[in-house]
Amino acid sequence: MHLSLSQVSAAHPAARRGAAPALRGITLSLRPGEQAALIGPSGAGKTTLLQVAAAALRPASGRVDLDGIDPWTLPVRALQRLRGRLLLAPQVPPLPPRQRVITSVLAARLPAMGFWTSLRSLFYPVDIPGAHAALERFDLAEKLFERVDRLSGGERQRVGLARALLAPANLWLVDEPLSALDPRRAEQAIDALVDEARARGATLLASLHQVDVALARFTRVIGLRDGALFFDLPAAEVTAERLRQLYAQHEDELRAPAAQDTSAPGPKPVVMHCR
Template identity: 40%
Template sequence: MQNVDSLSENRTAPEPVGRIDVFRLDGVARTFGGQPVLADIDLRIAQGERVAIIGPSGAGKTTLFRLLSAVLKPSTGRVLALGHDTRRLRGRALRRLRRDIGVLYQNDNLIPHLRVVHNVLMGRIGHWGLARTLLSLFWPQQLPAARAALQAVELPGKLWSMPGELSGGQQQRVAIARLIVQRPRVMLADEPVSQLDIRLGREIIGLLAGVASELGATLLVNLHTLELLHEHFDRVIALRDGRLFWQGTPDAISRDLLRELYGAEYRALSLDQVVHDRPVPVQSGEPPG
């Protein structure tokens, strides 16, 4: 078994080449109230990638997603999202970027007092003007698109249901249907299965990956359930204490790496069940020598 010092040397893996970057982060840091949340992040995400982001609580995963979606701007450094420097975007240009980046949150995905059809069609707001958006609240616009999206997530009979009538897994499916009608170029899912059991979580991750493939979209998922890493992701990026800790393929993850990454959380998360005990590659992303 390798010791912690040897693991510390194996933080990075070669990033994809030959594809257009949908995100590029150069020396990015973000502080709140003078306290650093992210620091020295250099990262590229290529078009069409399937990337899982992991790390312990407070590692900065959600803050990273907010930077990528231009909800937050970096305190220092530069975030390029779909070729645009997010620090310089205002007004219509910022709305266009957010239209092209679909976000699925852990909680509060749906507006509880609106029917499923209206929640699904919220994905079109970035494409409609104000008048059509308001009209759709009374007379749903593009109803065939909403029906087709619900059919795609296996909820064809829930068009006129209220969110409170649905299970947690069904609500996440409605939120994915909203992404389908939005048709974003990038999908960001922030802990989308943290409140679901493993079986439902696997279904939701598989559905997200399938939708991303159908749309030709890049997919990034903040994932706390590490059992779901190995089926749908090309690359795993690990954050710890606001810094890029490690990146590589799911198969390169070992118990030693997870112990160092999660520290005291390791035992509570039962991570011994996630991977077999094998050494970390000498350089992450390359086979052990």
Template identity: 45%
Template sequence: MVGRGERVAVVGPSGAGKSTLIGVLTGSVTPTAGAAQVLGADPSALSGRALRRLRARVGTVHQHLELVGPLRVVHNVNAGRLADWPAWRAAWSLLRPQGLPEVLDALERVDLADRVFERTERLSGGQRQRVAVARVLVQRPELVLADEPVSALDPALAGRVLALLTELAAERGGALVTALHDPALALRHCDRVVGLVGGRLVLDAPAASLSAADLADFYGVGA
């Protein structure tokens, strides 16, 4: 269980099930056993409008980003607010971008304000990753789910982006659940660490009770 205000890092070797867990929480993966409760609902039991309403309350940074390359950065960022906009406003925004001050503020926070009108496909991998984060920033969700949100960023920028995501989750008293490959980032930015190996939960402890050596031992077990 993840409580309101918690910052939970999900760690584990490649293939441990981190992305699958995030997928179950977003409703894009149906569990073969058991069920997940997200903001009081089971995503796998929802469809159509009910699932869209739940996803509007959850901000997700996907591992594969799910950006539309030919669109300009402003449109990909504004996609974080489509659930709150009527169809006419979403369509009009493609011609005349709406909410530009909020988009620029989000992009400024991830050092991309100068790329607001650039085609997204022209950006580097790390820049596209930051666009995906900016999309969640404008959404202002109740829960933030992030699957390797800083994998393409240098250490300094990775720390800043994780700090932004934790601040965003805290703004509405929500929680952050993020899959991370770097144990140091997990210990620095999260207050709880959950470890998976082969799809099984083998570690669940407060970050303050763990050391870098503890996580090194954990990865040794999972290797």
């Protein structure tokens, strides 16, 4: 799917009336099948940009185009069908706590299911092998029939990412997918996302707090600061000096150590939520 934003400004959904916009005049375009990382300090507007791109948040000004269509000109049903071609994966996946993992993962296929098939799948999952294979990519196959509320934070995050592998979407918008994962799990997760998106020809835009991962696994890196586009460059051209400028007064985030995997027992780390 082709994604285009033209002079887009938007307020964060939780912003108070009169607050400064979270996005200010953003213009960028992703070709079908292109993969890009979105980086920047906390409060830069990364989450808001993903929500606007997913037609989940209407911009205050500017235009969003998805395959040449402005989603906000569509009737409600047509907008819902268009959203069915998108995957917006939030940092904390909204998984019902009493639901089984297999049901949560297969929910990614709901946009392509009819009413009766989706209802039946709540009681008799329609594709157990598919769900198992998706979870296996994230080393969670043994949790297939576990209840969500019995998973750790890191495991829940990986379940949310496994849904991408089953979704009938050709635009993936993924927000901080590695925030609760240790380096080994993070490498496994980003490899699964990038490789599967490339194999399907899906467009992928992922916000990342881990700058080293963004530079290593993506050929294009987009830097946001204070709601504005700071740079949009091939990864090879993102120099240490550019990163210092992007994270000026936020140097601790640029040097932040890798997260501890919250799938492990014991005290849980603080997870940073970047907007």
